[in-house]
Amino acid sequence: MHRAEQDAVELLPRDGSAKLFHNFLSAGTADYYFSQLLQHNPWEQRAITMFGKQVNEPRLSTWHSVDNLSYLYSGLLRTPASWTPMLSELLLLCQLAASANFNSVLINLYRDGNDSMGWHADNEKSNGSEPMIASISLGESRRFDLRHRESKETIRTDLTHGSLLLMSGKSQDAWLHQVPKSKPILEPRINLTFRWVYSTL
Numbered sequence: 001m002h003r004a005e006q007d008a009v010e011l012l013p014r015d016g017s018a019k020l021f022h023n024f025l026s027a028g029t030a031d032y033y034f035s036q037l038l039q040h041n042p043w044e045q046r047a048i049t050m051f052g053k054q055v056n057e058p059r060l061s062t063w064h065s066v067d068n069l070s071y072l073y074s075g076l077l078r079t080p081a082s083w084t085p086m087l088s089e090l091l092l093l094c095q096l097a098a099s100a101n102f103n104s105v106l107i108n109l110y111r112d113g114n115d116s117m118g119w120h121a122d123n124e125k126s127n128g129s130e131p132m133i134a135s136i137s138l139g140e141s142r143r144f145d146l147r148h149r150e151s152k153e154t155i156r157t158d159l160t161h162g163s164l165l166l167m168s169g170k171s172q173d174a175w176l177h178q179v180p181k182s183k184p185i186l187e188p189r190i191n192l193t194f195r196w197v198y199s200t201l
């Protein structure tokens with residue numbers, strides 16, 4: 001059995017799966033990917049329209065796709081940044097763990113505890129139905145919450161350095177997820193979500 005399989009914890013009681021592998025990457029490997037991305041990834045701060053106003057997203061990010069597909073994200077077409085050998089390595093590791101294929105990754109940088117991602121589901125049309133999403137966390141641990149859309153039942157966990165979270169099945173239909181603000185946190189965290197994206201053009 002793949003070692004990571006033994007370490008998996010299922011977070012969802014029903015309506016989909018969210019499997020957490022705590023030590024998916026060794027600490028040394030995770031340190032290396034974290035420092036490389038922090039220094040060299042071409043981070044962007046995007047402006048989104050909320051209630052008719054332009055506001056900056058409370059985090060930095062980039063979007064990458066193996067075949068330079070554009071991606072419809074919050075109603076806007078997102079132009080990909082360049083694909084790198086490091087992303088190929090991480091993509092292969094995620095494909096092995098998930099037994100699924102991915103063709104793109106969204107990378108987020110939470111500079112400190114003031115950065116966050118609000119309640120949402122990864123249920124864009126371009127993700128297809130019941131998508132498999134592989135989420136790698138690097139750097140500072142941050143809290144990650146899942147909330148059932150109907151019962152409002154909430155599952156809280158911490159996504160630690162080198163962990164992998166696999167969300168699949170009905171997890172995006174039945175649950176929302178968020179990374180809340182956490183004022184005491186002063187250190188950065190990077191998260192990569194590998195996805196399969198169907199062309200929207």
Ligand SMILES: O=C(O)CCC(=O)C(=O)O
Nearest residue numbers: 106108117122179191193
């Ligand atoms: O940072 C995280 O752990 C979650 C990121 C996320 O939900 C997303 O990119 O859609």
Ligand SMILES: [Mn+2]
Nearest residue numbers: 120121122177
């Ligand atoms: Mn998400």
